[in-house]
């Protein structure tokens with residue numbers, strides 16, 4: 001169970017596992033993809049491990065039966081509610097709830113992802129937590145994407161947070177922008193995860209077999225999120241769309257109005273299927289990062305601030321051939337698109353045409 005970064009949090013949790021329980025409820029917050037859920041599972045293993053290193057009692061060992069079952073998602077004393085339960089709870093009767101089954105049965109991940117976690121699911125979990133642990137030790141309840149709990153569901157949790165069963169450890173995981181009621185957060189020990197160091201993340205990705213440029217680029221694009229970096233590297237269609245987008249942007253400056261309109265329709269044409277709108281939102285963000293990098297080069301900013309390090313040659317050329325005003329305007333156009341495109345029901349074609357005309 002390898003966890004990159006946030007070693008201070010791991011050390012803190014290791015001490016808790018070694019010395020006894022510090023608090024019954026924890027609130028894990030921080031950027032997406034930095035290992036919050038993995039750390040929660042690692043903490044479960046650290047507490048449940050039956051064979052810690054005898055000399056320095058440094059759990060988890062990773063090899064005992066408890067550690068192996070935590071890793072495979074099959075430990076009966078770990079219950080998971082929320083998004084991760086769709087993957088982690090398979091084949092594990094001890095950690096399936098009605099909510100989990102509903103998500104399992106729903107083949108549409110996107111729909112499942114948007115579901116709120118209601119009071120009935122929380123009540124079901126609370127009832128489960130009142131029973132003794134299966135193996136006589138601690139039992140864990142992890143609520144992933146806890147920001148999806150309705151206010152009613154959060155209020156239903158309050159009594160458990162105030163008077164938890166003696167052997168229960170509750171971990172609430174919230175994603176960025178997600179908020180819980182102050183009455184809930186004030187009853188939890190907060191642990192704030194940080195983005196990973198980009199060099200460390202890039203080295204890790206290279207150690208997993210990704211080539212230098214892709215690893216560097218993915219580390220920068222993800223802003224220090226291993227989950228997002230891996231998602232990017234493994235999504236070849238996304239990588240292809242990005243390559244084609246940058247080819248189009250490289251030819252945009254100084255081109256004719258007709259070419260700008262044609263570029264707009266080519267960019268729109270890169271996105272297809274049910275997730276076309278989300279794909280376009282990603283491309284808009286990538287285009288903004290493209291011009292942000294060129295502007296950074298133009299004003300002599302440090303290269304480690306660049307996101308698209310695999311496009312250095314083209315970006316340098318664009319920076320040389322452009323004025324600061326042009327790059328600033330282009331960046332602002334794409335940024336404004338990112339801020340307003342998704343929330344509004346705009347005419348995509350006209351919208352892209354306007355931006356491309358701004359950049360030609």
Ligand SMILES: [Zn+2]
Nearest residue numbers: 049061064067
């Ligand atoms: Zn162990």
